[in-house]
Amino acid sequence: MLDVQNRSAEEDATGNPGAAGAEEPAGLAPAPLRPYLILAGILCGLYFLYSWVQYAHFRTPSWDLGIFGQSVRAYAELRAPVVDIKGPGFHILGDHFSPVTALLAPLYWIWPSPVALLFGQAALFASGAVVVGRTAQQILGSRAAGIGLAVAYGLSWGLQEAVKSDFHEIAFAVPMLALTCRALLLGRWTAAVAWSAPLVLVKEDMGLTVSMVGVVLFLKGQKRLGAALAGFGAAAFALTVLVLIPAASRVGEYDYWSKIEKTGEGTETSFTQVVGDALTSGERWEMVIFLLAITGFLALRSPLMLIVLPTLGWRFLSQDPNHWGMHWHYSAILMPVVFLALVDGVRSVRTSPRAWLASYGKVVVPVATAVALVLAVNLPLRELLKPETYRTDTRTEQARAAVDAVPEGVSVEADVSLLAHLTADHRVYWVGTSKGATPDYLAYDLRGWSQQGSDPVQLATQLHPEARYEIVHRSEGFAVLKRM
Numbered sequence: 001m002l003d004v005q006n007r008s009a010e011e012d013a014t015g016n017p018g019a020a021g022a023e024e025p026a027g028l029a030p031a032p033l034r035p036y037l038i039l040a041g042i043l044c045g046l047y048f049l050y051s052w053v054q055y056a057h058f059r060t061p062s063w064d065l066g067i068f069g070q071s072v073r074a075y076a077e078l079r080a081p082v083v084d085i086k087g088p089g090f091h092i093l094g095d096h097f098s099p100v101t102a103l104l105a106p107l108y109w110i111w112p113s114p115v116a117l118l119f120g121q122a123a124l125f126a127s128g129a130v131v132v133g134r135t136a137q138q139i140l141g142s143r144a145a146g147i148g149l150a151v152a153y154g155l156s157w158g159l160q161e162a163v164k165s166d167f168h169e170i171a172f173a174v175p176m177l178a179l180t181c182r183a184l185l186l187g188r189w190t191a192a193v194a195w196s197a198p199l200v201l202v203k204e205d206m207g208l209t210v211s212m213v214g215v216v217l218f219l220k221g222q223k224r225l226g227a228a229l230a231g232f233g234a235a236a237f238a239l240t241v242l243v244l245i246p247a248a249s250r251v252g253e254y255d256y257w258s259k260i261e262k263t264g265e266g267t268e269t270s271f272t273q274v275v276g277d278a279l280t281s282g283e284r285w286e287m288v289i290f291l292l293a294i295t296g297f298l299a300l301r302s303p304l305m306l307i308v309l310p311t312l313g314w315r316f317l318s319q320d321p322n323h324w325g326m327h328w329h330y331s332a333i334l335m336p337v338v339f340l341a342l343v344d345g346v347r348s349v350r351t352s353p354r355a356w357l358a359s360y361g362k363v364v365v366p367v368a369t370a371v372a373l374v375l376a377v378n379l380p381l382r383e384l385l386k387p388e389t390y391r392t393d394t395r396t397e398q399a400r401a402a403v404d405a406v407p408e409g410v411s412v413e414a415d416v417s418l419l420a421h422l423t424a425d426h427r428v429y430w431v432g433t434s435k436g437a438t439p440d441y442l443a444y445d446l447r448g449w450s451q452q453g454s455d456p457v458q459l460a461t462q463l464h465p466e467a468r469y470e471i472v473h474r475s476e477g478f479a480v481l482k483r484m
Contacts (some may be wrong), residue, residue, distance in 0.1 A: 031137040047122035058399040065166040066419030069114035076108040094249030098169040121171040131178035152372035158331035164380040178336035200236035207237030208310035296364040301345035398475040405473035415445035
């Protein structure tokens, strides 16, 4: 029996797919940390520089950084995560279940600014490059392959679009999924469970992803462990969307079911139409093609690709166009999975009886690296090479003056472009969800996406008829009003 166990461990160390792995497989190629830590440091610097410049120049694309800034500030002050931007007294765990963001509280103690969140995200994204690159070198036996895939991962469109979209809680899922996939590739089954199970604290849908990790474990011969993890993930998903989120929500239910209901009626016919529309949507399939193309399509050879199905599934069913394509942050969590699936795919075709497939496996890593470099020419980080990216224009100066005109510690209702800049030392409301509150100050972007108009006093009267406001600061693009 001992000889059988020893042979099994040796077979797994050679990389044969499906072999029963030991917890610490021997025979892996050496892969020093230093080159990957250096690369991760460079990537972290690039991600953070882009985020900081975007923040400093008031180019915030949405209200999300303000929302997370408020929630992390609440955690740092040991308060319930109430986010007034979503509505006065709004408990953020009644929206999305992401208690993992409380881990940023110590960083916020040191650096009480939303910029701290941007740095934290940059570091989390960059850490995935260490896992992807080092795993590739250990399994494929080539430092060039490891560095190449680490670069391809770091410059991938999913991560760059996420950096452009400011901070989101999925930043925590990226290194956790990278470590989960690494453990699966090395046959470290207990580690795979340990890294994947906490994903249920990142966001409510991640419970389904955890379940799929359990399915992969099951397919690799770890039937009991896989079934237990799959059951845990499904139970966590059900618990969060049916119990925990409704308990914290004002409406007493999980509000995002409506994203899947095309007509809002939720009938069976409507859902059938939703599925039909999803399967015939060119924009959705374009996203899938690009997801596979960055791995030369060889990631399809790995069972790790099953892990992307829950995320792709809800995005296909969603009726929100923001979920369909290649923009925003939704694809970031897929990047470590597909690149480590590529590593698994290359390993699996090395002994393929098809000569063309074995030959393709020898060149696909440099091809994937080249594809990443070519695509990067048209992705967000390219803006760092343009002098105008760092140039302060009139709008930026006016926005800074508007923020400075709001006294510290007061409550303020603001537009999207100003929200994140006020959350560190004000109680902030958003102009679209502030019903029921009467802020001390109003700060409006008169040329913003909300198109509020040129008469801020009239706007204040319409939004808050119970109070009177006077202008205390005015520029061409911004106005600050004080309650009289």
